[in-house]
Structures are given as structure tokens and as C-alpha cells.
Amino acid sequence: MRFKSTTGLAAIVTAAALALTGCGSGGSGNSGGSTNANGKVDGTGKTLNVLVGVLSQYPEQQKQWQSDIAAKFKAETGADVKFETFASANDELTRIQTSVVSGQGPDIYGLGTTFTPTAYATKAFVTLSDDDWKAVGGKDRFNQAALGISGPDKDHQAGIPFVSRPFVMAYNKDLLAAAGIDKPATSWDELAAQAKKMTKGDTYGIATGYKDNFDPWKFIWAMSVQAGNPLVDGNKLKMDDPTVKKAYETYFGWLTNDKVVDPASVGWSNSNAVAAFASGKAGYLMMTTSSSIPTLDKSAIAGKYEYTLMPTIAPGETQSKSDGDAASILSGDNLVVADYSKQKDLAFAYIKLITSKDEQLNYQKTFGDLPANAEALASLTDPKLKPLADAAAKSKATPFTGAWGDIQLGLLNVTVQSVPDLAAGKVDESALEQRIKDAQNKGQASLDRASKG
């Protein structure tokens, strides 16, 4: 018995400790590749390990794409590609931590853009030199906006853009027309006014999910940036700025003052909002990406909806105060090469292949994500993709700091803790101020550590 109770006690710590120390992972015990006479990387007999996120919407297509690209890469370099996938951000993090600590694991990682600063902070990934950039096909081949979150400055970049997934809003053409609205809103004030006109019975002007794990901070970030507050200014966090409070008031106000969203949306995530919009019960669907196309095209409103940029003029303003429009956070996937990799040239050759114009267009066709390759992006002609491409070009990067994870969590937490007030119909001003203040303090402490780190 004594043994067992010890086991029980240890479990708490073990759970944490095991996750951190990791049990090691299958390494790539291969030696470096060499370049042969015609400038191609010769990787005969070698295996490149690539870790990417699982595309749960397209499991079959992803497998197909992986085996196709592996065949092409083999033809080009003679090396095999072995894909591993992670199912969630948490999964990915665990893999990265394990690899960072043990110095072995995949050669290439696919990372979400907002996670890139954190990954960069570990210094476990290659900061690309000019030669490295040449090896992946040159910096010029990429959509320059997509490079915005590759590193802290132009000379220190680790993230190589792979795809863009900018955020836009969708609108129901019929509902807008019925309310006498001839074009979608370009400012947040106008959006609320239009939404009021469309709200009738069980039809609401706006569909959004207040309980989503990401959306809320994106709204607050966007409205703040558009009002001229980029949230992080050097080593100072500016969450206590009035623009942030105004952003929360506007975002919560859709429910409490304007009453243009379904009261049930306090419990919704983004997918609930998509479903509400798909059933034709909402004028606008906020904060969505091209990944909603498959759902919407199969729904009652197929052919009756269109995408457009989200408003770029902050609440209470008449023009955007940000440099650049900040139509969306810079969103998508970056590729990073592990510093411990012994076959970096092979890794760069692979990245060169999958960021080429043809492969990027092929990927777009299959999965809907926009190309990070500038030429490929420019060649898209489908009118439905036009606003998405626009948003990709007008995307703005979130602040590049290792503290961003904490700041994002703080922004989101203000909404989480306000949801009960929201459901009751009124968010108390002093309570909101207190929550913002807490988030400011925690975020600032995190920024302080980042500047020391």
C-alpha cells in the first residue's frame, strides 16, 4: 500500500515533469547532405522529418498531398520525406519542447504565425542568413506582408511563410439587400448600425462566438491597432490605454447595447457562429477564413454570401490611424528549420519546393489556404478569393515578442471573465477596468522577462 500512495502523490509532479523532460523522440540520425555538380542537393538515402498540423477538414487530401510531394522531392533530391502530424496546438508545443530540450526531432516544423515569436525565443530554430534565403528560393518570392512575423527585424528571421489564412467577414447578400444596405461596412460604427437594421425576430445582424478560444483577442487587437495603439511599444504594454477599453466596450456592446447578436452567443465558439450564419439567421459572420467555404457552400445560403474585409476604422473614428489598414492579424503558417538538424540544406531544398509557385497554387486548390508565394498569390483570379487576397496583403503582424503568448491569454481572459456579465446583459465598467488592469500587469511582467531573456 505504501508504494501505491506514493505513486498517487508523485502523479501530480510526474505529469508536469514528464511532459517537460520528455521521453526523447525518434531522431534523424542522418549525416549532412552534400551539393552535387548541378547545384541540386543530393540527399540519396536520407530521410527528412517534417512536422505539420493535421488538417482535420481534409484528412484524405492531406495524405494524398504528402505522398505526392514526397515523390516529387525524391525525384529531385533522392531523399525521402517522412511526415508527422500534430492534432492540436498543445500537441505541437509538447513536440517542440521535447525536441528543444533533447536536441533531436523533426528537421522542419510548421508553426502558426502567432506562435512563431515564442518559438523564435527558444533560439532552437535557424535564423536564416542571406545564403539560406537563397537556398529556399530568395526572399523576393514571398508575399512581403507574410514575412511580417518571421522574426524581430528584417535581418533576423526564422519563419519562412508557407500559407496565409487571413481573417475576413462574410455577409449574407439577401439580408443586406432586404435591409436596404448597398455595401458592407468599412468602419466598426457603421457595422453596428447596419447590424441593427438587419436584426429582426430570430435574425441577427452579426454572428460571432464570445466563448471562442481565439476570436475575442483578435477583435480587441484589431480595434486597438486601428485606433493607433499596437499594444506593445518597445518594452511597454499598452493594454491600459483607453483604446483597449473602447474596443472591449464595442465588442461587448454588440450584445449589451446594440443587441445585434444572438444572446446565446455568449456560449458559442467560432463554429457555432458559422452554423448560425449558414442557416441564414445572421447578416454578418465575423472573423472567418477561407476554411468556412466548404461549410457555407453546402448550406442554405450557398451562393448568397460573399467575403469582404473586416472594418478597418476603429470605433468612434473616421479613418484608420494605423500604418497600413490592419484588416486582419497576419495569420497562416510559417516553416522553421530546427537548429539541431544535420541536414539543413535538404530542409531548405524541401521548403524551396513547396513554396514554389506551382506547388503553392496546387496547395491552394486542395486546401483553400492562400499562397505565401507572391507570384502565386497575384495569379489567383477567382473573384471569391479576391477579398481574401486583399486581406492577406493588408494583414498586420501581432507584436513580435516571446511574451505575446501571455498577452494574448490576458486579452482573452478579460472576455472569459466578463461572459457572466455579458449574459446578464450589462458589463460593469469598473469590473471591466479591473480585468484590463490585471491583464496589463501580468502582460507587463511577462514583457519584462522577455526583455531580459
Add this chain to the structure above:
Amino acid sequence: MSTDASHEVRPADTAAGRAPRPADDTGRQPGHKGGLRRKGLSERNRPLWMLIPGGALMIIIIVVPLLLGIYMSVLNLDQYTLRKWISAPLIGAENFVEAVTNSPLLHAVWLSVSYSLLAMVVTLPLGIAAAVATQNAFKGRAVIRSIFLIPYVLPSFVVATVWRTMLQPGGIVDEALATVGIHVGLWLNGPQTFWTLVLVQIWASWPFIYLLALSGLQSVDHEVHEASALDGALWWNKLRYVVFPYLKGPLSLAFLIGMLHHINNFTLPFVLFGVPAPADVEVLPILTYVTSFQSFRFGLSAAMAFISLVLIAIPLFVYLRAVKLDDADTPGAKK
């Protein structure tokens, strides 16, 4: 959660393994005399070397991580120092000071312990009642017993996902309550989340108590039932003075394991409420998770884990002494 699984299985084995034992002996002190004799036998020439493989595993999977965890708790370990973590700056007790004075740790400990205790206090009578109700054979008993086990065999993730769906605003629970005129408000946000967590935990974990209570009931001799019937004991007296003493061992065990399991339960609150969790359900595992994997303060979270380990170990130790579960001579812990 593999550690949880091993908790759940092993004690059940122990309980089941000891169940037939009292049949060999008579009276309320099963195995006392026999125990002494056997002890003499078993202590001679015990092949202790056979413990080596298991012992080595224990060291690798429990002792080493535990020591690493303690070492980590005195390091300033975050995403900036993770890569060369062995040489991360040593900051002594700073993490501990921060954890106690400037983090929600104590609040989290309070939440964890109170929610576990509440869930336990409710599941105990539920489990015992269910075990007693299915003790005597009746038509369809096997089916009922199987149904009772459903919440226990469902993975935590499934339980939490289903409950989350049912408890959504305007979800099936709200609608059902609305038909009888009750409007409860939010289940998954705000102050009520604590009670949601307790409720779902009760639903998911009472069959565990039921299982152990059942195994205890199986060990009550037929003769004992007969004897008490002859003495004219009615059902309550019989239950209170004849049957319950048999349950003391298994139920003490169930209480202990159940508490540890609840305090360690990460999946349920994580899936039900997500992160960042509403302040009223920021229980220990969630707090440790957020500190580690959202804020990347590995050192701080190791300190938090260590403090909570100590905080839980003290009452646990007292409890172990009190119920003598760790004493080989008492019925609760036959080997």
C-alpha cells in the same frame, strides 16, 4: 492520464484479491492469527532481487522526474532558457515566493480540495446505495450493474464533451429546466462553473465508489447474514452494524484514491471550460498547465506543483495513519 488509469485498476485488483479471504477465517478480524503465522514464513528467504526490474522502473518513471521537477522549481526556466535548461539561472526560492504570494496558487489549491471533497461526500452514499441495491440477486441485475458502470468506462474526454454540449446556453439542460420554469443561468462561465464541475465529477466518478463498495459487500459471509437474521436484526441495524464494518477498508481506499484522482483531474475542467478557465474553476492542474504551456514559466509551475504536492501530502499522511491503510496487519491492506 495514464497514471490515473493505474490508480483505478490496481486498488480494484487489491480489493478483489482480498475479497475471498475472510471466508477462510471467522469473525470480524479476518486473517489475524493466520497473518502472524504467514508473516514468519514469508519473511524468510524472500527473493528480494525480483523487485529489481520493478524498482528500476519506479526510479525511472517516478523518482527521477520527481527530482527533476524539484530541481526545475529552483531554476528560472522559461522559453528563453529552455533550450539549455540544465544551465538555466539558479534563482533559489524565488519561484516558490512568487507562487505563494503573487499567483492564484492558494486559491487553486482551495478550489481543488473543496471540489474534490464535495464530489466525494456526495458520491460515497450514492455508490454505497447502488452497491447495496444490486447486492441481492433479481431479474435483470446484470444489466443494471453494467449500466451503472457506463459513466466509469467512458473516457473523461467524452464525458466532458457531452456535458459541455448539454450545458451550453440554450442547450438541452437549459431547455429541459425551462419547461418546468427554472432558469439557472450560465453553466460554463461565471460563479456557477464550480458547481458544474462538482456535478459532472459526481456523475463520472460515483461508479468507482460503487465498484469498491460492491467488492466489500461480496466479502460479507453468508453466515454473517444468517446470524444477524437469527438475532432479529432489521435491515438498518444489519446494514449499520454488520455490513458497514466490512466496507470500511475498501471505502477508505476509495476515498483516498477518489480524492487524489479528483485533485489530479485535468481533462474534465479543461474540456468543460477551456483555457483560460473562468476564475471559479481554475483548479490546480489547470493552473499548472496554463503556467507551463501558455505562459511558458516552467520553473514557476514546477514550484507550484511541488507546493501542492506538499500541501496534499500532509493531510494524506495523517489520513493514511488514521485509517491504517498502510498497515499490513489490518484488513484494509492485505497483500
